[in-house]
Amino acid sequence: MSQTTDGSDVVLKEGQCIKKSGNRGLLGKYNWQKRWFVLIQRDKTVTLYYYEKRGARVPKGEIQLSNKYVTREPEGIEKERRNCFEVGPFAEDGTTRTYYICCETEDDKHEWMEVLDAAIEGTTAKKALLRKQTASFKAKKRKDRESKNSLIAKENEARRDMYLSADWRKQQWANLLALAIGKNWKKADTKDGVTVSRMSFSDLPLAVIKVEGLINARSKHVYSFLQTAIQPGGKLDFPFRGMEDILDEFTSPPRGSVMDCYKEIKILPNTKPRGVTLLQAAVPLQLTQGESCGILIMSVNHPDSHKRQQDAVTCNVGLSGCIIKPKRSLQTNPAPTHNPPPGDQESSASEDDEDDLMSPGRRVRGSEVTHLTLLGQINLQGSLQTMLKGAYKSGLLVHGMRSFFQNLTEHINSYVKIVDV
Structure with missing residues (x-):
């Protein structure tokens, strides 16, 4: 740790890098210039200075870092330069400049x-320096992970037709259920009966997020609503807008399809369109003996995918979906005052048909409500993935997902008033 004489400044990191100039040269091109960068924390303020050379007294410029900044991989022509990254606004605002910086090595x-992210997040100088010391280790982990992901991609390519098997789709549903109740969830935030949680962003290439809560409706109605809502023109069809092609359809349950989706997202500058090939399957209660139902969504490989999307960045959707589970509410219906006819006692105790759970006068422990879980695993690649993680850490995504769940509840309640008559 390097400090000034009065102890007020902490140099978190310094070194020589190449920076893209902010103005075009005589020939209309941007210049790339060597600069000496110094990242300094002064109390709660963090500033990245850059000088013409090491030892220069007056900086050529500075970046006052705040939580509106984020570091990310470049997506424009800067992506072609070796060991390049960018420091810019979390979302394009038209006023905040994006800086492009190239380092000598990938580890650097x-x-x-790592150190800039720690500073932006408001981490203390001590912790920021600790992240600097472990950055090389994390870089190695990242390389190992990329190598592992490449191997997994090759294996998936070799097994791309497995999803045609109904048994394979059933197994993916079982895997999704196991993931939802696993112990790796952290940063849980509960408010107004809705819990939003995630897995570690640093250890996984995917952003893995879960939203869950209770809905005062029967599972069959929630399931019916979701099936209708994700169809074209439905209330939840927005993830599938831009769908170019249905590549395959499944006739055996869980029934569904494989589709190509293509999105042009213009939140950030120089952002390329995203393409994804999705498997979507509906899992009814009959397949799970009444324990759960829902919608399964995940990326798959397909020989006809992305033929018209050569310029798209292929994003990856891991095992995701909507999980619907019947639950008993705490309210109980009054038991009938008359005695059941002989021979009917056993049938009354054993019958549990969901269509009769809310019938007045039935001897049940409570009417049915639904525990709904929305679970998503996604890697948007590049800048958008960094933005997604930043949105969660800033609280914007948590608030947005909770509001979405509450709006979804209102839509379901309106639907139930129509169908549950």
């Missing part, structure tokens, strides 16, 4: 990004 690039 990742170290700069």
Whole structure:
């Protein structure tokens, strides 16, 4: 840790990098210039200075870092430069400049990004320096992970037709249920009966997020609503807008389809369109003996996918979906005052047909409500993935997902008033 004489400044990191100029040169091109960068924390303020050379007294410029900044991989022509990253606004605002910086080595690039991220997040100088010390280790983990992901992609390519098997789709549903009740969830935030939680962003290439809560409706109605809502023109069809092609359809349950989706997202500058090939399957209660139902969504490989999307960045949707589970509410219906006819006692105790759970006068422990879980695993690649993680850490995504769940509840309640008569 390097400090000034009065102890007020902490140098978190310094070194030589190449920076893209903010103005075009005589030939209309941007210049790339060597600069000496110094990241300094002064109390709660963090500033990235850059000088013409090491030892220069007056900086050529500075970046006052705040939580509106984020580091990320470049997606424009800067992506072609070796060991390049960018520091810019979390979302394009038209006023905040994006800086493009190239390092000598990939490890140095990742170290700069780690320390800058720590500073932007408001981490103390001590913790920021600790992240700097572990950056090389994390860079190695990242390389190992990329190598592992490449191997997994090759294996998936070799097994791309497995999803045609109904048994394979049933197994994916079982895997989704196991993931939802697993112990790796952290950063849980509960408010107004809705819990939003995630898995570690640093250890996984995917952002893995879960939203769950109770809905005062029967499972069959929630399931019916979701099936209708994700169809074209439905209230929840927005994830599938831009769908170009239905590549395959399944006739055996869980029934569904494989589709190509293509999105042009213009939140950030130089952002390329995203393409994804999705499997979507509906899992009814009959397949799970009444324990759960819902919608299964995940990326798959298909020989005809992305033929018209050569310019798209292929994003990956891991095992995701909507999980619907019947629950008993705490309210009980009054038991009938008359005695049941002989021979009917056993049938009354054993019958549990969901169509009769809310019938007045039935001897049940309570009417049915639904525990709904929305679970998503996604890697949007590049800048958008960094933005997604930043949105969660800033609280914007947590608030948005809770509001979405509450709006979904209102839509379901309106639907139930129509169908449950």
